[in-house]
Amino acid sequence: MKHQIDITTLSRLALLDLDETEKTKLTNSLEEILGFFDDLQSLNTENVEPLFNINEETTFLREDAVKRLVGRDEVLASAPQQSDHCYRINRVLGKES
Amino acid sequence: MESLPPSNCPWERGTRELFKSIKTKKISANELWKYCHGRAQEINGETKAYYQIFDKAFAGASVDSSNNVLLGAPVALKDFIFAKGNECTAGSAILEKFIAPYSASCVQRLVDHGGVILGRTSMDEFGMGSSSENSFQGPVMNPWNLSRSPGGSSGGSAAAVAAGSAPFALGTDTGGSVRQPAAFCGITGLKPSYGRVSRFGVISFASSLDQVGTLGLDAYGCAKLLESISGQDDRDPTTSHADAFKYEEPGAGVFKGLKIAIPDLMEEVEMDGNVKAAFEDFKIFLKTNGAILATVPMPLLKYSLAVYYLICTSEASSNLSRYDGVHLGFGGEKNVSLAKVMSSARSLGFGSEVKRRILLGTFALSAGYRDAFFNKAAKVRRLIKESYESIFESYDLILTPTTLESAFKIGDRIQDPIKMYNSDRLTIGPSLAGLPAISFPAASSGLPVGMQLVAPYFKEQRLLEVVDAYQEASDGFRPGLAPYPFEGATHG
Numbered sequence: 001m002k003h004q005i006d007i008t009t010l011s012r013l014a015l016l017d018l019d020e021t022e023k024t025k026l027t028n029s030l031e032e033i034l035g036f037f038d039d040l041q042s043l044n045t046e047n048v049e050p051l052f053n054i055n056e057e058t059t060f061l062r063e064d065a066v067k068r069l070v071g072r073d074e075v076l077a078s079a080p081q082q083s084d085h086c087y088r089i090n091r092v093l094g095k096e097s
Numbered sequence: 098m099e100s101l102p103p104s105n106c107p108w109e110r111g112t113r114e115l116f117k118s119i120k121t122k123k124i125s126a127n128e129l130w131k132y133c134h135g136r137a138q139e140i141n142g143e144t145k146a147y148y149q150i151f152d153k154a155f156a157g158a159s160v161d162s163s164n165n166v167l168l169g170a171p172v173a174l175k176d177f178i179f180a181k182g183n184e185c186t187a188g189s190a191i192l193e194k195f196i197a198p199y200s201a202s203c204v205q206r207l208v209d210h211g212g213v214i215l216g217r218t219s220m221d222e223f224g225m226g227s228s229s230e231n232s233f234q235g236p237v238m239n240p241w242n243l244s245r246s247p248g249g250s251s252g253g254s255a256a257a258v259a260a261g262s263a264p265f266a267l268g269t270d271t272g273g274s275v276r277q278p279a280a281f282c283g284i285t286g287l288k289p290s291y292g293r294v295s296r297f298g299v300i301s302f303a304s305s306l307d308q309v310g311t312l313g314l315d316a317y318g319c320a321k322l323l324e325s326i327s328g329q330d331d332r333d334p335t336t337s338h339a340d341a342f343k344y345e346e347p348g349a350g351v352f353k354g355l356k357i358a359i360p361d362l363m364e365e366v367e368m369d370g371n372v373k374a375a376f377e378d379f380k381i382f383l384k385t386n387g388a389i390l391a392t393v394p395m396p397l398l399k400y401s402l403a404v405y406y407l408i409c410t411s412e413a414s415s416n417l418s419r420y421d422g423v424h425l426g427f428g429g430e431k432n433v434s435l436a437k438v439m440s441s442a443r444s445l446g447f448g449s450e451v452k453r454r455i456l457l458g459t460f461a462l463s464a465g466y467r468d469a470f471f472n473k474a475a476k477v478r479r480l481i482k483e484s485y486e487s488i489f490e491s492y493d494l495i496l497t498p499t500t501l502e503s504a505f506k507i508g509d510r511i512q513d514p515i516k517m518y519n520s521d522r523l524t525i526g527p528s529l530a531g532l533p534a535i536s537f538p539a540a541s542s543g544l545p546v547g548m549q550l551v552a553p554y555f556k557e558q559r560l561l562e563v564v565d566a567y568q569e570a571s572d573g574f575r576p577g578l579a580p581y582p583f584e585g586a587t588h589g
Contacts (some may be wrong), residue, residue: 005460012352014414014459015421015436016452017444026453029514033457036515037403040473043480051473051482054531055292055335062331069332074198080428080442089423090431092440 003034098348106261106578107132108441111568114316115264119168126169126213130154133171133215137262143583144238144247146256148176148186149265150216155180157208165211166325169175172207173257173266176217177224178309179298180204182474187300188222188250190234191446201298202333203267203309203326210325214265220251222273223417224248224302227520229278230511231450233383238507239281240579241544243505244586248278248520254312255282261578265322266312271303272405273524275310276536280499280547283538284576285564286312287319290555292337295330301416303409304335314576316537320344323557339555347562353387355563358492358549360395366522368501375539375546376498382572383496389498393488397481398526404481405525406495406518407461407474414458420446453514462579482530489553494563497523499536499547527551537558537567 007027011018019024072085081088107124108115118124137150154171179185179197181204186192204214221231229237237252239245240260247256251268255278258266268275270288279286294309301307311322321344328341359380368376380390410416422429422442429442447455461470488495495526500523510517527534532554536547552560567573 004405007456010456010463011440012436013463014455015418015440015443016447016455017437017440018452022449022452026456029453030457033406033514033518034460037407037474040400040403040407040477041469043400043477045473045476045480048476048479050472051479052475053335054482055337057292057337058330059334060331060338061192066418070198075199078195079424080422080426087423090428092435092438093432094434 003031005030010043100585101478103173108200108264108314109578110260111575112264112321114312115170116168119170129169130171130213133263137216137257140240140260140262142529144240144242145235146218146237146253146260146262147173147216148219148234148253149184151214155183155208155214157211158254158528161210162210164209166321167207167210167212169211169213170265171215171262171263172212172322172360173216173218173254174203174204174214175220175251175254175266175268177220177269177300178180178204178267180214183217185217185300186219186233187224188234188450189448189451190233191443191447192234195425197298202295202330204298206326206328207267210528212265212325218251220253220255220265221250222451223300223413224269224274224307225413225450225454227273227277227517228505228507228510229253230507231448233448236507239504240583241283241504242585243583244467244506245544246281246507248504250274251310251312252278255279255286257366258282258284258312258314259579261581264313265318267322267326268310268312269299270308270528271306271409272528273521274436275312276499276524276547276549277520279312279536281504281545283545283579284312284314285319285535285537286310287323287535287557287560288528289323289327289557290444290533292335293327293342293533293555293557295333295336297330298330303412304416305410305412314578315568316535316561319535320561320565335422337555342557344561345558347566350387351562352383353522355383355494356492357383357388357390358393358488359390360398360495360497361392362395362398363497364392366501368498369503371503371541372498372501372546375541376548377547379539382567385572386570391492393492395484395488397477397484400477401481401526401529402518402522404474404477405529406457407520408478408529410454410458411461411471412458414455414462415563416449417455450514478529479589481526485526485530485532493559495551497549499549503541503544503546505571523549533557533560535564537564538576539573
């Protein structure tokens with residue numbers, strides 16, 4: 001089955017800007033890869049529960065105590081911009097297209 | 098020029114010998130550090146195994162002697178795992194300036210058990226790749242032949258060990274990223290059971306599959322490294338409650354009566370001649386030593402690649418949403434909408450394979466497609482897991498080669514994603530089922546060849562003791578370091 005990809009919508013959902021060359025190249029490779037998944041559709045999975053997590057043990061509970069792992073400024077240190085102990089971003093103008 | 102083994106490498110004869118030399122004071126931890134530090138610098142120009150070689154060991158303050166499992170031995174660290182205060186890039190330009198604000202639990206445990214970190218190793222961007230070519234700093238070269246790929250995504254870690262610059266390395270394995278590089282580089286690599294090692298402080302690619310793995314020359318090394326990092330962690334609720342791993346030396350007759358299943362897929366697939374020959378020789382070794390081998394039907398295995406690529410890309414598209422140019426990454430464009438600020442930053446920072454996988458995952462999770470793709474894959478994943486469980490009702494281990502070929506040439510597959518994804522065909526099944534699996538070198542006439550054994554959940558001991566016994570046996574195969582000077586011309 002040939003799958004059609006709407007690369008413009010998809011790149012908007014994924015928050016990726018793609019130029020025209022990238023759009024063509026990625027559309028082709030994504031459609032080819034999706035074709036490769038078609039075999040799965042023929043498998044009967046009725047009444048099969050999806051498996052999302054391998055470890056099916058009950059989650060353990062830790063003590064409800066505050067533990068300080070890392071300080072605010074250490075985390076902020078890797079942000080592109082910061083000021084006054086806050087994240088700073090470029091001026092935002094206009095609405096989302 | 099005649100090829101020589103790395104001169105005076107203290108672990109040339111194996112990790113046991115190395116530990117013996119440290120314990121008997123033939124070599125001090127300081128001398129070992131100096132050797133590794135010098136050797137890492139010597140080999141890095143040709144292999145590009147490291148992004149950074151530390152000038153000073155990243156180590157614990159002092160190690161309690163009863164916990165001193167690693168005896169001060171250096172460990173190379175995949176650049177996916179945090180060592181506090183050091184850069185951690187995940188092989189991505191988007192994290193080029195990121196400094197780890199804390200240490201991963203596995204790194205903290207490693208230094209508490211006497212390990213020291215030698216440096217940060219190269220990798221495919223965010224673990225996405227099977228060749229270590231998708232790195233923002235360029236490809237890694239295989240020490241066995243510099244024109245060949247070391248595999249990926251933990252290719253830098255595997256190359257660092259194979260080149261004799263570190264006795265151990267940590268990697269991560271999502272669909273084969275420890276085992277396939279170990280196979281290509283002629284060393285031993287273990288992917289533990291999901292939940293065995295904490296993922297806290299390890300950058301996420303696909304959270305239900307990612308697992309920290311150990312690389313070393315031999316199984317004994319992988320076992321000691323696993324001992325030093327495993328166990329439940331309050332900071333990662335997906336770790337198991339089970340006790341930390343403790344390796345027990347193999348007794349005599351490990352192979353006697355061992356029941357080993359070989360998936361029938363191996364009768365259909367095409368493998369390179371040297372892989373086939375090594376596989377046949379290893380089967381003969383097992384039979385000669387008393388193991389019982391049988392071919393078993395595993396019809397679902399052929400779906401594992403599709404299931405894997407749907408699940409890992411879906412999880413990645415969610416995990417990588419945090420690189421938004423605000424909290425992490427580059428600052429985006431100015432005077433545009435918020436979405437544009439973020440998308441412009443992401444587009445500059447991510448490489449093409451990462452973009453492809455984010456888009457694929459976004460598609461598989463998007464309205465109207467989720468049931469047909471992501472949920473379908475998650476259901477087949479359960480069937481695959483159950484098929485392993487049913488094999489393990491009658492067998493102790495499952496055997497295949499790790500890959501169908503030896504290390505391919507750099508540049509050969511990078512333009513063809515499906516061909517590249519196929520490199521993981523034999524390693525993905527155990528990842529989907531969360532099972533422990535090990536790759537180890539078998540005797541081969543040309544480039545290294547890896548065999549893979551898979552064990553039931555949490556039976557790492559069985560894997561390690563079988564491979565350890567094979568590597569110690571007189572009719573087995575002891576792994577060796579890549580001959581030096583390295584063969585082949587450095588790529589590009």
